[in-house]
Amino acid sequence: MTTLESTTAAGQPLWIEGCTPKAGHLARVHLRSTADIAAVEAIAPELLLPGVSIYDCIRASATRTPDKAAIIHLASAEAADAPRVISYRELIDSIEKAARLFRAISGGERASVSIILPMLPEALIAAWGGATAGISNPINPYLETRQIASIMNAAKTTVLVTTTRQYGAGAWDRLDEIKSLVPTLKRVLIVNGDDAADDFSATVAAQESGLGFTPPSDPHVEAVYLPTGGTTAAPKLVRMTHRGQLLAAWIMGALADPSPEGVVGHAMPNFHVGGGVILSLRAILYGQTLLTLTTDGFRSQAVVRNFWDIARRHRVSSLIATPATAAAILALPDSSSEGHCIKSFNAGGSTIPVELLRAFHARFGIWLRELWGMSEIQGAVSGHLDDGTEPVAGSVGRCLPWHPVMAIEVDADNNLVRICEPGERGVLVIGGPNVTPGYADPSLDDEFFVKGMPGTLRWANTGDLGTVDANGFIWLFGRAKDVIIRGGHNIDPKMIEEVLVCHPAVQIAAAVGRPDSSKGEMPIAYVQFKEGHSASREELLALCKDKVQERAAVPIDIIALAQIPMTAVGKINKPALRLLTMRQIASEESTKIIDGCGHCEVSIDETGKRPAVQIKVQVAADRLGDIESKLKHRFRDYEFLTVIEMSAAA
Numbered sequence: 001m002t003t004l005e006s007t008t009a010a011g012q013p014l015w016i017e018g019c020t021p022k023a024g025h026l027a028r029v030h031l032r033s034t035a036d037i038a039a040v041e042a043i044a045p046e047l048l049l050p051g052v053s054i055y056d057c058i059r060a061s062a063t064r065t066p067d068k069a070a071i072i073h074l075a076s077a078e079a080a081d082a083p084r085v086i087s088y089r090e091l092i093d094s095i096e097k098a099a100r101l102f103r104a105i106s107g108g109e110r111a112s113v114s115i116i117l118p119m120l121p122e123a124l125i126a127a128w129g130g131a132t133a134g135i136s137n138p139i140n141p142y143l144e145t146r147q148i149a150s151i152m153n154a155a156k157t158t159v160l161v162t163t164t165r166q167y168g169a170g171a172w173d174r175l176d177e178i179k180s181l182v183p184t185l186k187r188v189l190i191v192n193g194d195d196a197a198d199d200f201s202a203t204v205a206a207q208e209s210g211l212g213f214t215p216p217s218d219p220h221v222e223a224v225y226l227p228t229g230g231t232t233a234a235p236k237l238v239r240m241t242h243r244g245q246l247l248a249a250w251i252m253g254a255l256a257d258p259s260p261e262g263v264v265g266h267a268m269p270n271f272h273v274g275g276g277v278i279l280s281l282r283a284i285l286y287g288q289t290l291l292t293l294t295t296d297g298f299r300s301q302a303v304v305r306n307f308w309d310i311a312r313r314h315r316v317s318s319l320i321a322t323p324a325t326a327a328a329i330l331a332l333p334d335s336s337s338e339g340h341c342i343k344s345f346n347a348g349g350s351t352i353p354v355e356l357l358r359a360f361h362a363r364f365g366i367w368l369r370e371l372w373g374m375s376e377i378q379g380a381v382s383g384h385l386d387d388g389t390e391p392v393a394g395s396v397g398r399c400l401p402w403h404p405v406m407a408i409e410v411d412a413d414n415n416l417v418r419i420c421e422p423g424e425r426g427v428l429v430i431g432g433p434n435v436t437p438g439y440a441d442p443s444l445d446d447e448f449f450v451k452g453m454p455g456t457l458r459w460a461n462t463g464d465l466g467t468v469d470a471n472g473f474i475w476l477f478g479r480a481k482d483v484i485i486r487g488g489h490n491i492d493p494k495m496i497e498e499v500l501v502c503h504p505a506v507q508i509a510a511a512v513g514r515p516d517s518s519k520g521e522m523p524i525a526y527v528q529f530k531e532g533h534s535a536s537r538e539e540l541l542a543l544c545k546d547k548v549q550e551r552a553a554v555p556i557d558i559i560a561l562a563q564i565p566m567t568a569v570g571k572i573n574k575p576a577l578r579l580l581t582m583r584q585i586a587s588e589e590s591t592k593i594i595d596g597c598g599h600c601e602v603s604i605d606e607t608g609k610r611p612a613v614q615i616k617v618q619v620a621a622d623r624l625g626d627i628e629s630k631l632k633h634r635f636r637d638y639e640f641l642t643v644i645e646m647s648a649a650a
Contacts, residue, residue: 014039016258021047026060026286027250028258031401032387034472040254040401045247045433052219053242054281055095055132055211061287062092065260070284071121072314073292077302079313086121091284097207098129099215105187106158110134112184112225114152115270116141116162116171118295122191122200123270124280126161131223131242132215138271139227141170149181154237154440155225156184161200163191167295219243225440226273228375237440238375240277244434248273248379249282251400255383256344257318262288263341265311265319267297273375274320274348291316298325305332311340318344322571323352326368327507330360331530337364344386346371349571351476351494353501354393361390372396372474376448376460378434381405382474395473403432404457405474407467408450414461416452422470425477431457482574484513484523484553491553496525499547500540500558505533508564510572511555514581515638524557526577528564579604579611582640586613593630597623598649605643612641621648 014036015021019028027048031037046052050060061070066089075081086094102111113130114137117123123138130136137155139148141162148171152160160182162172171178179185189200196202216223224240257264264283268275275297283290291314293303298321303310307329310316319342321329326347329335348371361367369391373380382405384397391397399405407426409417420426429450435458438445453459465483466476477483477492484491493511500509508528513521527540540558548554565576587602594600598619605612613635619627628646635642 019258023047024050026050026057028286029254030258030386031254032385034385034398036385037398037401045243045250045402046219048250049246049285053132053216054128054223054245055099055215057246057285058095058128059092061284062088064088064287068287069289071124071290071292073119073121074294074310076294077300077306077310079309084121088287091125093209094125094204095129095132096209096211097204098125099132100207100210100212101204102130102133102159103213106134107186111159112155112157113137113159113161114139114155114157116148116160117191117270118163118167118170119266119269119275119292119297120163120167120191120295121292122161125204126200127224127270127276128281130159132211133213135222135225137225137227137237138276139171140269140271141172143171145171145174145177145181148178151227151237152178152182152185157182158184158186160185160188161191162188164193166192216242219246220437222437224276226276226375227271236444238378238436239438239440240375240378240436244378244436245277245281246285247402248277248377248434249285252278252282252380253286255380255385255400256282256346257288258286259317260287262286262317263315264288264290265293265316266290267293267303267325268320269297273373273379278373278379279320298322298328304328307332308335308337308340311337311342315341317341318346320346320348320371322349323347323356323368324350324508324566324572326352326360327356327501330356330363331507337366340364342366345369346383348373348380351394351396353498355498355502357391357393367391370396372476374462376436376462377403377430377432378436381430392473395469395475397474398472399474403430403434405430405468406459408453410450410461414447414450416450420467423467425465425467428462428464428466428468428474428476429453429459430462431455431459435460482512484511484521486513486516486519486521486523486552491523491550493523495550495553496523496544496548496555499544500525500527502547503535503540503543505529505535506540508572510564510574510577512574512577512581514556515585515640517634517638523553523555524559524581525555526559526561526564528561534560579606582611582613585638586615586635586642589634590615590617590631593634594619594627598627612643614643614645616645616647618647618649624648 016028021027021043051057069085070088070091071086073084102113111134115126116139127136190198191200193199219242222239223242225237228236266279270276345366347368352368352370357368369384371380372382382397384391407420409426450459450461496511497509500506506527507530511525514524516522537558544554565573567573590600601616603614605614624646631644
């Protein structure tokens with residue numbers, strides 16, 4: 001039996017009929033077993049894709065089904081509001097004209113196109129047009145001005161595609177300031193702008209048809225600079241290639257739903273690898289329909305509330321959400337999933353609590369299958385194969401094709417010390433063709449690429465602590481920076497969070513380290529209650545004392561928030577919680593020392609590489625020296641940076 005004639009464990013042909021690997025054509029397979037993965041890994045990736053560039057592959061889909069709906073964009077979550085529909089013919093025409101325009105604006109040279117937009121079709125047209133004309137640079141619209149300017153300067157932006165306040169507050173409100181900070185910027189195009197001369201769609205439509213230049217022919221050329229690194233002053237820009245993005249998109253389709261009839265629910269932002277690659281590009285590569293769930297995605301409470309109606313009406317077959325979103329869907333009273341067509345519901349961004357996994361299946365008949373991925377790998381790294389059985393709860397699944405994962409020990413300079421045994425904890429590293437060639441700032445590469453690994457693969461240090469067990473399942477124990485270090489105890493926040501979400505009133509829980517002058521950190525937890533439910537602090541602390549396995553991990557405090565802060569992609573924003581905790585400590589301790597003889601203001605300065613607590617104090621002139629000395633003494637043993645500013649009260 002040749003590789004191309006491989007069969008599944010059930011004896012069925014591995015490759016979907018008419019879609020076996022062949023140069024210049026899209027191969028289709030539905031991965032359901034480790035044997036399927038091994039068979040796929042025996043094939044050269046070049047034989048799976050219809051072209052070498054993103055443009056080639058989108059054009060191939062448009063050639064197959066030009067009149068099919070490529071993108072359906074919901075105007076709202078309500079059935080009465082007609083959606084916007086873009087065919088494959090219209091999509092490829094717009095991408096070609098946008099790429100031609102970007103090249104012209106950039107003086108005929110490779111363009112660098114920054115995109116600051118909500119989830120609109122224009123964001124994808126600009127992204128794929130930018131990748132065809134040069135570099136695409138999607139940016140989170142809700143970052144601070146200095147962060148956005150830093151990203152655009154690192155990308156050497158020549159064209160900016162953005163919008164106006166019609167879509168709510170965002171970076172577009174600060175457009176003049178952004179423009180003044182980016183000297184390489186040649187032109188700004190506005191989606192749905194008032195002036196036709198700068199309107200994105202009108203300007204694109206006015207271009208001649210076709211590209212007017214030769215598209216990329218090297219699959220390894222850079223296509224996207226994707227910011228990562230959260231809310232720090234200067235997020236890192238991941239260099240993403242045509243080959244890396246396309247292969248990541250192909251792998252995700254093979255895992256979730258490779259059928260051309262698929263409808264992919266798109267509710268993650270396009271400036272994130274989840275929305276931009278493993279949802280959007282994947283759907284278009286496979287010739288499916290991308291259903292965008294409004295400009296806000298799952299950030300919209302109406303989308304969450306009407307989720308099952310939307311899924312039924314548009315025959316959604318696969319989607320990705322965070323566990324927090326799945327929990328919100330589960331918490332909806334009286335909602336029914338009857339009549340849905342969902343084949344694959346993947347979750348990522350944080351661990352799926354076992355209680356949520358089983359409760360979701362018990363109520364809706366759908367297993368939540370956890371994914372693990374990152375921008376630096378250009379997509380997903382591991383997942384649970386749909387073999388019809390319950391996923392292994394708590395694991396992020398097995399390695400997806402061509403991307404091995406190991407737990408290793410590294411030294412302070414990111415050199416390999418040793419490879420861990422199966423089941424032994426270490427830092428998780430990933431190898432394979434989708435590992436980024438590096439960051440736009442090469443000085444960041446040393447802390448990412450592991451040195452001294454065997455073989456020829458590039459290996460990426462994920463920063464995640466975990467293990468790979470004897471059966472190949474990968475287990476995460478949190479980000480290295482999320483581990484709570486109490487004296488000599490390394491505490492996994494998950495052991496606290498999983499106890500708290502078992503309480504019937506708790507929808508979301510997040511444990512972080514509270515800075516402590518003697519222990520380094522002490523565990524505390526934040527909770528968000530389900531609508532109409534509540535529980536006392538004492539009740540939740542008692543639950544933790546009874547159920548948390550390690551005594552040192554029992555939180556010293558539990559704080560209820562009306563809304564736990566989330567990132568733009570729906571992950572729990574632990575950096576924001578840590579900053580909140582730092583601010584609370586600084587305020588409490590400063591107030592004690594001032595003891596009514598003055599006034600203090602506490603804020604967080606995030607302009608440096610590490611956030612710093614700023615304490616501004618006003619006291620009587622004769623108390624300045626005494627109070628400043630006490631404050632410096634009090635905060636000297638805390639690990640966070642502290643800046644104290646003293647002034648005499650008027």
